[in-house]
Amino acid sequence: MRKITFLLFISCILLSQLTFAQNKKLTMEDAIVGQCRQLYPQYMNGTWQPESHNFIQQKTGILTSKNADTGEEKTILNLTELNQSLADVNQDTLHRMPRISWIDNKRVYFQTRTNAYTFDIISKTIGSSFTFEKGDANFDRAISSQKNIAVTNANSLYIVTPGERIEVAKSDSDDLVYGQSVSRREFGISKGTFWAPNETLLAYYINDNSDVKQYPLVDITKREAEVEMIRYPMAGMSSEHISLGVYNVATQKTIYIEDKDKDSEKYLTNIAWGPESKYIYIQVLNRGQNHMKLNQYDATTGKLVKTLFEEKHDKYVEPSNPIVFIPNNNEKFIYQTRKDGFNHIYLYNISGKLENQLTKGNWEVTNVLGFDNDNKYIYYQSTEASPLEQQTYRVNIKKAKIEQITRAPGTHSTKITYDGLYAFDSYSSTEVPRVAQFIDIKKLKSEILLEADNPLTDYNIGEMTIETIKAGDGETDLYYRLIKPADFDPNKKYPAVIYVYGGPHAQLITNSWLGGARMWQYYMSQNGYVMLTVDNRGSANRGLKFENVIHRQCGKNEMEDQLKGVELLKSLGYVDMDRIGVHGWSYGGFMTTSLITNYPEIFKVAVAGGPVIDWKYYEIMYGERYMDTPDENPEGYKSTSLLPMASKLKGDLLIIHGYIDPVVVIQNSLSFIRECISNNIPIDYFVYPRAEHNVRGKDRIHLMQKVTDYFEEKLK
Amino acid sequence: MRKITFLLFISCILLSQLTFAQNKKLTMEDAIVGQCRQLYPQYMNGTWQPESHNFIQQKTGILTSKNADTGEEKTILNLTELNQSLADVNQDTLHRMPRISWIDNKRVYFQTRTNAYTFDIISKTIGSSFTFEKGDANFDRAISSQKNIAVTNANSLYIVTPGERIEVAKSDSDDLVYGQSVSRREFGISKGTFWAPNETLLAYYINDNSDVKQYPLVDITKREAEVEMIRYPMAGMSSEHISLGVYNVATQKTIYIEDKDKDSEKYLTNIAWGPESKYIYIQVLNRGQNHMKLNQYDATTGKLVKTLFEEKHDKYVEPSNPIVFIPNNNEKFIYQTRKDGFNHIYLYNISGKLENQLTKGNWEVTNVLGFDNDNKYIYYQSTEASPLEQQTYRVNIKKAKIEQITRAPGTHSTKITYDGLYAFDSYSSTEVPRVAQFIDIKKLKSEILLEADNPLTDYNIGEMTIETIKAGDGETDLYYRLIKPADFDPNKKYPAVIYVYGGPHAQLITNSWLGGARMWQYYMSQNGYVMLTVDNRGSANRGLKFENVIHRQCGKNEMEDQLKGVELLKSLGYVDMDRIGVHGWSYGGFMTTSLITNYPEIFKVAVAGGPVIDWKYYEIMYGERYMDTPDENPEGYKSTSLLPMASKLKGDLLIIHGYIDPVVVIQNSLSFIRECISNNIPIDYFVYPRAEHNVRGKDRIHLMQKVTDYFEEKLK
Secondary structure, three states: HHHHHHHHHHHHHHHHOOOOOOEEOOOHHHHHHHHHOOOOOOOOEEOOOOOOOEEEEEEEEEEEEEEEEOOOOOOOOOOHHHHHHHHHHOOOOOOOOOOOOOOOOOOEEEEOOOEEEEEEEOOOOEEEHHHHHHHEEEEEEOOOOOOOOEEEOEEEEEOOOOOOEEEEEOOOOOOOEEEEOOOHHHOOOOOOEEEOOOOOOEEEEEEEOOOOOEEEEEEEEOOEEEEEEEEEEEEEOOEEEEEEEEOOOOOEEEOOOOOHHHHHHOOOEEEEOOOOOOEEEEEEEEEOEEEEEEEEEOOOOEEEEEEEEEOOOOOOOOOOOOOOOOOOOOOOOEEEEEEOOOOEEEEEEEOOOOOOOOOOOOEEEEEEEEEEOOOEEEEEEOOOOOOOEEEEEEEEOOOOEEEEEEOOOOOEEEOOOHHHHHEEEEEEEOOOOEEEEEEEOOOOOOEEEEEEEOEEEEEEEOOEEEEEEEEOOOOEEEEEEEOOOOOOOOOOOEEEEEEEEOOOOOOOOOOOOHHHOHHHHHHHHHOOOEEEEEOOOOOOOOOOOHOOOOOOOHHHHHHHHHHHHHHHHHHHHHHHEEEEEEEOOOOOHHHHHHHHHHHHOOOOEEEEEEEOHHHHHOEHHHHHHHOOOOOOHHHHHHOOOOOOOHHHOOOEEEEEEEOOOOOOOOOHHHHHHHHHHHHHOOOOOEEEOOOOOOOOHHHHHHHHHHHHHHHHHHOO | OHHHHHHHHHHHHHOOOOOOOOOOOOOOHHHHHHHHHHOOOOOOEEEOOOOOOOEEEEEEEEEEEOOOOOOOOOEEEEEEHHHHHHHHHOOOOOOOOOOOOOOOOOOOEEEEEOOOEEEOOOOOOOEEEEEEEOOOEEEEEEEOOOEEEEEEEEOEEEEEHHHHHHEEEEOOOEEEEEEOOOHOOOOOOOOOOEEOOOOOEEEEEEEEOOOOOEHHHHHHEOOOEEEEEOOEOOOOOOOOEEEEEEOOOOOEEEEEEOOOOHHHHEEEEEEEEEEOEEEEEEEEEOOOOOOEEEEEEEEOOEEEEEEEEEEEOOOOOOOOOEEOOOOOOOEEEEEEEEEOOOOEEEEOOOOOOEEEOOOOOOOOEEEEEEEOOOOOOEEEEEEEOOOOOOEEEEEEOOOOOEEEEEOOEEEEEEEOOOOOEEEEEEOOOOOOHHHHHHOOOOOOOEEEEEOOOOOOOOEEEOOOEEEEEOOOOOOOOEEEEEEEOOOOOOOOOEEEEEEEEOOOOOOOOOOOOHHHHEEEHHHHHHHHOOOEEEOOOOOOOHHHHHOOOOOOOOOOOHHHHHHHHHHHHHHHEEHHHHEEEEEEEHHHHHHHHHHHHHHOOOOOEEEEEOOOOHHHOOOHHHHHHHHHHOOOOOOHHHHHOOOOOOOHHHOEEEEEEEHHHHHHHHHHHHHHHHHHHHOOOOEEEEEEEOOOOOOOOOOOHHHHHHHHHHHHHOEE
């Protein structure tokens, strides 16, 4: 059954084409802003009310509920009611409805700039009130059974209760930071505080930054420019020293997780509490990132209880998901790993013994959604149907039997009710602009909530196809997306622009609306360009081996694969091979600069945004995973560095960088510019003075106009 | 006589043309590096040996002497002799001859990286030795009668003697800086220590910077970029607090010059000692820069003795020269001021009474060279012959009678013997690549040392003329320099580029080799451009009124005058008025950006380097002189700011900035870029990552190629 779907789907994709024969032209504003608005249909996000079949959406001033059983739709809260309840307890009323989140079936939580409240959705009354201070951030709630909200302020950590503000850990400098995310948010780290299930113990990261060098970012909007120093540990340099504290709200005491190897700059990743609030589980990874230990610690003493198991790889391991205990089960948990080559779900018991591999195959689990209240199934998304798709499945925990919940080809986003009876599903595909539906999971019957019209019907844009070519290794299938020029004439010769990212963790080509392409690529098709994108080896959702070929040689295999894209362009017959351009940002900026300097005879014009120029300028956590340190891999750093390639540049290269980019620091591009100057090589440059790693908002129109103008001037 | 010379000369200039009908083409390297080398002939710099008629030149490894009476030329020192003398006193020998300077007729001084020495030129023996420490800078010698060298190190001040290092004033932070130049080297300030004639008292600046905001400059050459904070007081913000200490080497005590008005942020300019080492004279200027007091202070007590006289102006006064006592005369000194509208020399006595105005006329004294040993004459340079020339004169102190020493039209650089009998003179003009000569001042007879050949004979460059047009006021004569395209054909239409500076203190058009133009302008003439420069009102050497029209409205009159240049281009008939470009740097970058945004219908392409974008981002000392503070002159700041003009930009503008420019900080151009982005206006930008206010050395070839390419692409 699954096989059939897969094959069916593939043939769909191979034939899929966006063909609209109308005359409207995308403006640059359409191309940039339209992608998030009218030209890319969405269904308003929502959430299942806990322990119910009510799907809740927050609209302007109201909260609506739609029942999946009855179809009944009603308003369950409005701003007037909310304000009345605030006034009743002498609190400031609000101008607009704040974001509402659910605590349980009856209670919600919301937050204003200065306060937070629990609120009874039935009686329409405020429960608890919390008062914050200016600068409070990283709010982390434990309010199901207790009334504790962890907050950070500057570098310190506090717990706010309805009557009290408790100082958990105080620091006057960013040499030492409490309770914030660490390791530059790699390894799935997205926060720095972790409430125990009992909601009275708070585990928190302690980040000793004192050895980490600071990078200066300059704010020119001040009366006189000012510098902000950020901690930016570059590859091979001194790194963060991370430890974990556990604060007990009842005793007001902190204990520290045992660390016998304090100076090793290891990573404490994927913090998880055991169900009884007695143990903390940490996936401890060495700085070399090739040896992970799943450690169990006693939350009362901080002592290491045991290492449940270890995982090693001669390239790297990348733990990215905390273990998750089966609800109401103190013995068993699930763990995700790519140890068999693809990310899958494994069932372990507390002694560290593998009980079962729940999912298996040459595809990847991409997102675990949760359990139902019988703890019979785990709901998750995977690429089982196709590497280009995200479909939703459930696996029976006991039998490891998989059932597919979503069926329509495409990229699904799904939310499951507490009891696993219903799914809310929103998807698009190359053929489907947007469908939103309720799915009755047992009957696999759906109720359509939205079936969006094609918003591009009136536009004359180029035809898009997604197919595969062989990678540089001659074996691996790579997906590519080709957009022909609008008003395509096979007898003409067209310039082509390759849009590239190429790095890990990203996939540019998906079976979703527009094929995953940014609308700008269709804009360019209107200007007469062939637009090509190839998801080379190294990119996401194709398994470990597909990704880790980049190890110690970022760019090498990726470039080989992109050259296969160039061969494809040549084979088409209608591409003018003297007019090949390339554009990319971030890793894609690195790829772009690599391609035009390594293959000056192929690439004539390039626009590289926020490029890594030498991996020694990139940060430790991401950079050393793929490149090791400059000392460990001098050859790799040397052969991938673009600094010596500046002198090889022949074509037109425009580099663009955010002046305050805290991710790929501007030292990268400025160093390359400096090399060009030293070698008397013409080069173009532009900076966005207030942009960080990406140019956002309205400024993006200016950016993409600049990119477009460069190709129009130099390539056309 | 002077009149005749003047008229004669003017006719020369008006007809002067560089006409070479050969075929060699300047390369960009010729154009940039050639200006300092083979294409712009120089005569090796030299100096008169004190109390002699020997002209000393320092050549590779030797010191030569040429006697003006006999013509005898000999080597008076070589490296071997110097090294022998060093070895004799157990000092390290040298690989190359250090720069030799004269103490008196027999003794010289030289310095290595770690040491300094006095040396007897007759006996060829080392006299005194001084040892420095790493980081010593701002060496200031008092070694005629004493053996003291003042040095600064970091923010502190020391005196080094042959056996000792004395700490004069120590500071651990640049909040407080001792002994360095202040006020950003405006008002002629070029150093921070001032030895009394007796060489035992040392006056020194104390710069309390603690209220001055720091500007961040980022050094990307470090392993990880680092920030250097410089004190940069922007217009209207808190400024330096300057005071003066006087250290007595004998007593090792410091006294401080009295300051009853400590918080007024006044300027202590043009520090001068009285001849008996009893008094210090300071030209004290208010922060408003419109009221100067010449104050006499007791050097023993620091007390104000009296104010000799005051000078006020409703726009600004700009004291730029210390008073100079007539040698061997404790009563009389000379003082330079533009109070009658032009810079002239005045003779005052110590009671503050004006004895005589020694020079007078609608021309400016530009450089006082000194006195002869009879104290009969003052030698100086002025623009008396023409605003385009620098000629050398002497004035009889008693009779105020002027005699002209140099005669040939052009720009002279002259050095007079101690007794006023001989001058060494080096000059060039539009007709004369370089002549160097001895002049017998009494007989006005010269002995030619060099008469350089025209190094451009073989090059096919455009014809250059210097003439005048009327300024925007319809009255004032402005000089302009026009370079026609090479192979000029009056029936063709050519694009034109205006090269502009436009600010005070600079004059681009002079009667010197190439007419004062940079060689790049001739390079552009070879590429088919008409190159025009107009020295607008505001520029140097034309008197106070000519300059101070810019007060409170920088750019306004300057632009009007540049538009007269555009009218001239139109009148020529062979300029394509749809292809007018403009280029300038610094004030010229401000002018360039002002012109293309204010006159988009005229200027199609512009390249602005290191531009001031809003005078609020410029520093106090220079900026407030011309613009007052933003609070005092809100209208002026508003009407000259280019930030609101970004939205008016229509043509192609490339802005270039040194990434670590400490003069016009990059906040200027980045703020303009930001405005362009906000208004979705296309703009081009480039930075030189290691350049300060100017792009120097080999990088300049890259720079001017970039500038050229921009005009070639957009204007041609």
